[in-house]
Amino acid sequence: MAGKKAKQLNWSASRRNEFIEFRVFWHGRINRADLMDTFGISLQQASLDLTRYSERWKRNLVYDKSQRAYVRGKAFKPRFITPSAEDYLAQLRAVDQGLVSRDQSWISVFPSCGATPTPVRGVAPETLRDVLAAIHAPAALEITYQSMSRAEPSVRWIEPHALAFDGFRWHARAFCQNDQVFKDFLLSRIVEIDKQGAVTADPQADVDWHSDVVLEIGPHPDLSPTQQRAIEMDYGMENGRAQIPVRRALLFYALKRLGLDTDPAARRPQDQQIVLMAQCEVPPRRPPD
Numbered sequence: 001m002a003g004k005k006a007k008q009l010n011w012s013a014s015r016r017n018e019f020i021e022f023r024v025f026w027h028g029r030i031n032r033a034d035l036m037d038t039f040g041i042s043l044q045q046a047s048l049d050l051t052r053y054s055e056r057w058k059r060n061l062v063y064d065k066s067q068r069a070y071v072r073g074k075a076f077k078p079r080f081i082t083p084s085a086e087d088y089l090a091q092l093r094a095v096d097q098g099l100v101s102r103d104q105s106w107i108s109v110f111p112s113c114g115a116t117p118t119p120v121r122g123v124a125p126e127t128l129r130d131v132l133a134a135i136h137a138p139a140a141l142e143i144t145y146q147s148m149s150r151a152e153p154s155v156r157w158i159e160p161h162a163l164a165f166d167g168f169r170w171h172a173r174a175f176c177q178n179d180q181v182f183k184d185f186l187l188s189r190i191v192e193i194d195k196q197g198a199v200t201a202d203p204q205a206d207v208d209w210h211s212d213v214v215l216e217i218g219p220h221p222d223l224s225p226t227q228q229r230a231i232e233m234d235y236g237m238e239n240g241r242a243q244i245p246v247r248r249a250l251l252f253y254a255l256k257r258l259g260l261d262t263d264p265a266a267r268r269p270q271d272q273q274i275v276l277m278a279q280c281e282v283p284p285r286r287p288p289d
Contacts, residue, residue, distance in 0.1 A: 016041075016049050018080040022106045024061065024072045025083050031069040034108065123170060123187045130193045131172050134160045140177065140197040146189045153191050160185075161203035166253035173209055173249060175201035182206040184249070208249040212282035215244045215254065222269040231273055241277060248281075 016039055023030040032046035041049075050070055054061040059075040092113050094100045102110065134141050138161065146153040157177035164171040164184060171184040177200060204210065218240050219231035228240070235242045246254040255261040260276045 012039075013049070014080060015039075017053055019106055020050070020053055021060075021078045021081045023108060024070070024076065025078060025081070026088060027108050029064070029067060029069045029071045030061075031067075038106070118168065127187055127190050127193060131160050131163075131187065131190075134196065135162065137196070138199050138203075140199050142194040142197065143185075143190050144192040144194070145185060146191055155194075157197060158185060159199045159201055159203075161206065162209060164247075164250060166250065167257045173206070175199075175203075175206070182208065182249075206249070209247060211248045212245050213248050213251050214280045214282060215246060215258075215260070215276060216278040216280070217242050217244065217258070217260070217274045218277045220264065220269040220272050220275050223273070227270075235274065245282070 016035060019035065019038060020030055023034055030050070032043060032050060035041060035046040035049055036043060050061070054063070054070060057077075057079060059073045060077065060079075061070040062073050063069075064071045088107070091100075091105045091107055092110070093115050095102055095105050095107070095110065096113050096115050097118065130141065133139070138159065140157050140159045142155065142157050144153045144155050145158075158172070158174040159177065160172040160174040162173040164173050170187045172187055172190075173182065174185055175182050176185075182201075182205075217235065218237065219228035221228075223231065231237070232240060244254070244258075252261075255276075258274065259267075259272065260274070264272045264275045
């Protein structure tokens with residue numbers, strides 16, 4: 001969390017200080033070239049940034065003459081970032097999947113890394129552009145959509161108001177004028193967008209979207225005590241429980257991805273690993289004033 005002095009800096013200076021802490025926390029060292037290469041600043045500015053930082057937070061950086069770099073102090077305490085393993089691993093995965101280049105990442109030394117491939121979903125940029133425009137307007141769209149319940153694409157009017165990701169695919173959350181209900185439409189299955197029209201429904205009426213369900217999970221009871229402890233660590237459980245909030249509209253996808261959409265008795269405990277202990281409804285979110 002940034003301290004009072006950190007908050008007084010402008011945005012660009014704060015970003016460079018965040019970078020300093022990221023590199024020092026994760027890689028143990030930083031030099032002027034790191035700042036110059038990442039932010040395109042001069043040697044003088046990079047030197048000034050490191051000098052100012054080390055003077056303000058003396059315990060965080062120690063200059064190592066042999067490395068010609070600043071290294072992490074033993075009492076290092078970040079002022080601008082909250083280190084997150086999830087964020088670091090997300091950067092690794094993004095680079096591994098080709099979503100960002102190595103130059104765009106703040107990671108300096110990449111470990112050998114691999115990830116199970118995610119199938120490429122054929123979302124046309126024009127489709128996403130038009131759906132976003134409809135969300136912002138707001139507006140209805142006449143689309144040609146290929147569902148799995150019909151052999152051929154059909155034309156329908158939808159009123160998109162949000163985007164949703166199920167872990168593999170992106171959906172438009174929308175009011176369907178044909179069926180008069182709020183539902184999900186896969187962006188990759190929108191064959192064509194024809195024209196815009198007027199909206200007829202209030203997005204706040206999409207109760208499933210604005211309501212949360214809290215899933216309480218625990219290790220499978222038939223696992224051994226040590227196996228259960230391993231699962232507790234995997235999912236960050238406390239006292240053998242973890243709570244996962246999810247929009248009610250995405251509950252089907254969440255249960256499926258967690259492997260909780262089938263009877264746990266149908267699989268071996270070593271394969272099922274977690275079970276659903278409770279499912280609690282949360283009151284709908286209040287619309288903004």
